């Protein structure tokens with residue numbers, strides 16, 4: 100038996116017990132006649148004591164030789180601690196050691212294994228196994244486990260069946276690029292790793308499984324953005340014989356269940372807005388609604404004077420920043436510089452202070468009188484003491500810029516509290532999205548999403564106006580999940596592929612398996628997937644998902660611990676019938 104107890108469980112009630120412990124040396128203190136060692140494992144820290152008066156010289160010497168992170172086993176007696184540490188659960192006792200076995204020595208770790216470490220991100224990634232010994236990372240992994248367990252409990256109780264779908268599949272256009280895997284047995288042929296199990300879960304519905312879920316790895320070879328991982332995990336679900344409303348109810352329930360079991364928070368409201376409203380009010384399809392600062396469109400209120408910048412703009416739009424009328428010229432100039440940064444891209448910004456005495460002071464007083472400015476305040480919902488900030492230009496760009504400013508101000512004003520949770524459904528997404536690069540429409544969600552019946556007639560004339568039965572669940576400004584009601588008949592699916600620019604032959608070649616299946620009695624179905632990594636990070640009150648992933652890749656998509664991706668040798672290339680042609 101390696102241990103009778105773990106390092107986190109001995110208490111005053113255990114005094115006088117003979118125990119065996121095993122773990123890592125966190126640190127030791129040598130007072131000459133006494134040596135204290137903090138022994139650590141996943142469960143906690145227990146203080147060991149070696150005492151000259153009660154321990155033989157040989158063991159004192161071996162105790163003195165223990166370095167940080169040595170792995171040891173000890174036997175000893177639990178005794179009362181003289182100076183108690185009430186900050187840790189084992190702080191009332193210590194273990195007087197009478198047998199010490201060094202199980203493994205350790206080199207000095209490249210960074211300190213403490214809650215606050217001196218190791219930079221790269222170093223910690225390279226030695227991730229050491230990083231995982233630190234409480235913040237270890238606790239994040241335990242937290243993730245708790246979340247996934249609650250997800251499994253909740254869905255299993257509702258008759259969802261967890262099914263594994265294959266990782267080696269066929270490359271299909273689903274939005275992002277596929278990671279591909281060469282097939283040795285089939286020279287020149289490749290598998291692709293799934294961007295999601297989308298078609299398989301639909302086929303499970305055709306198979307009559309009725310309710311499916313899977314906590315599943317997905318792979319997307321996208322250009323990396325901050326805090327994106329090329330492989331990530333989804334809570335993937337699909338249901339048959341349902342309407343949109345049924346799906347929303349199940350996943351509101353799941354979200355409620357998680358917030359209740361994890362944080363003991365009761366969420367009652369799951370407001371819903373349409374995509375169009377979200378864009379108009381927040382300039383964003385995943386708005387953070389924990390705070391206001393909703394957009395006020397000022398075209399009518401601002402385009403009747405001689406201010407040509409506004410007169411020539413497609414959209415003039417502003418927000419009221421609470422209690423910011425007192426900002427100095429310098430503070431406002433800094434904000435103007437901020438929106439002019441290339442990452443945001445505004446060409447300028449107009450402001451209007453709503454003074455406490457009821458008057459207004461704007462940067463365009465030359466053009467607008469007090470009555471005009473009062474109208475601006477009304478439209479943006481500004482009250483006395485607020486600062487109105489206004490951008491203008493092409494509608495979509497200007498909305499995106501103001502959205503970035505709204506989020507930045509909310510961060511600066513401390514309006515985004517990690518322990519406050521505000522979910523929101525965004526509904527009725529457009530079915531298709533114009534892509535300048537390829538010069539054609541793409542499915543905004545994916546090609547299997549059903550258009551709204553009442554909009555199908557617009558497919559030929561105004562494809563951009565067709566709305567989809569698609570919905571996203573947004574939490575605190577993050578899209579945590581999205582899904583749709585699916586097409587379940589061959590004709591509509593073929594029509595959809597046609598509008599996405601596939602020839603009949605191409606559609607058949609890539610998605611024949613799905614359209615054929617639809618001819619054998621496909622039930623009406625729909626579903627959704629939550630992004631688990633992000634969900635766990637938000638529930639854990641953190642911004643970055645990396646700490647909740649055991650072995651994450653860095654921002655360049657590399658695993659710096661195992662050093663992947665890496666080249667393979669010529670023999671392996673030959674076996675796979677591959678010839679490299681590296682340019683540049």
Ligand code: ASP
Pocket residue numbers: 294295296297336581582583626627628
């Ligand atoms: N497969 C979709 C995705 O990965 C989710 C869904 O429609 O269920 O976004």
